[in-house]
């Protein structure tokens with residue numbers, strides 16, 4: 001499977017083309033809309049989310065509720081575009097062109113590097129595409145992948161484990177359904193009600209101070225067969241591909257699996273997951289400290305991956321920067337902005353991870369139809385159990 005996205009933050013729409021989805025897969029537009037709606041929520045989002053109401057249009061590759069095997073073209077409209085038609089016009093000499101030219105780069109955003117690289121004197125030509133509006137498109141692609149995963153009884157969920165200085169570990173023993181429900185009920189997608197309140201106050205304070213906050217999100221995937229990904233070539237290692245997908249989310253700066261960076265502090269006997277066997281389960285692990293991966297392949301234990309998001313770069317609080325025209329320093333660049341988007345980003349993370357797993361699943365079990373795929377997976381699971 002592969003996909004491409006196109007579209008600017010204030011252009012008419014986001015466009016997604018998804019290819020490689022098997023035919024005859026029951027396809028639900030509502031399930032995509034559900035993921036898009038989840039991404040729009042979250043305490044700390046700015047005014048743009050009150051304008052948008054993301055819904056997908058399915059333009060190809062689906063007929064009478066099932067995939068045909070052809071490329072699936074999806075569109076998400078930007079409602080805000082009506083206010084930006086002139087500024088975003090593709091015409092050579094649009095009326096008002098240049099009126100709102102941006103010459104003041106924000107530290108932490110793509111503005112300055114993109115302007116120099118692509119020779120744009122109006123940094124809108126950079127920020128429109130570097131905007132995390134594009135993550136709506138990635139969520140739509142991920143929501144298609146989730147439908148492939150559901151067919152094979154693989155389920156993905158996520159939650160927030162930190163915002164700023166407030167951490168909230170996942171209580172042990174929660175089922176995936178409970179994690180999903182609790183994070184769904186929380187405005188910051190956090191599983192701990194005490195931490196939730198602290199996170200919300202912290203976001204209120206950051207907003208008041210004209211500042212922003214980052215955090216950490218965790219994604220958990222259950223039902224993954226042993227052996228997705230491969231040790232034989234660097235770019236086939238599935239943990240590495242998931243790491244790329246997570247760090248490619250706007251403002252994400254790092255990723256870890258299982259105990260992650262804590263592995264550096266522990267000795268081997270406190271890190272590696274001992275191998276067990278039972279007739280009922282086949283091979284399994286006593287613990288899951290490595291987060292579901294060894295040798296770039298899934299171990300069959302839940303995949304546990306965390307990503308760290310830096311604070312949002314657009315601030316009301318002045319940060320030093322230099323105007324690209326006058327070369328004079330200035331100290332404030334006021335733009336409408338989110339103050340914390342970690343809860344929304346956890347939904348993006350779930351969906352980009354879902355995409356990578358579905359892709360790896362179809363690499364291990366190449367199938368033209370949904371039936372073939374579920375049959376191959378079931379056969380393999382049986383074989384692995386008897387190994």
Ligand SMILES: Cc1cc2nc3c(=O)[nH]c(=O)nc-3n(C[C@H](O)[C@H](O)[C@H](O)COP(=O)(O)O)c2cc1C
Nearest residue numbers: 109110130131132250251313314337338341344345
């Ligand atoms: C869901 C989401 C919403 C975001 N909202 C904003 C925002 O309102 N303002 C902003 O400056 N950056 C926002 N960002 C972060 C920027 O898009 C990101 O920092 C920028 O593209 C630069 O890329 P980098 O941080 O990955 O280097 C958001 C990120 C995500 C994932």
Ligand SMILES: C=C(O[C@@H]1CC(C(=O)O)=C[C@@H](OP(=O)(O)O)[C@H]1O)C(=O)O
Nearest residue numbers: 046048049130131132133136336337338
């Ligand atoms: C539009 C979305 O996120 C945007 C991401 C973003 C940025 O710079 O990344 C800036 C803001 O948009 P605007 O410039 O219109 O205020 C966010 O709201 C979205 O998530 O759908």
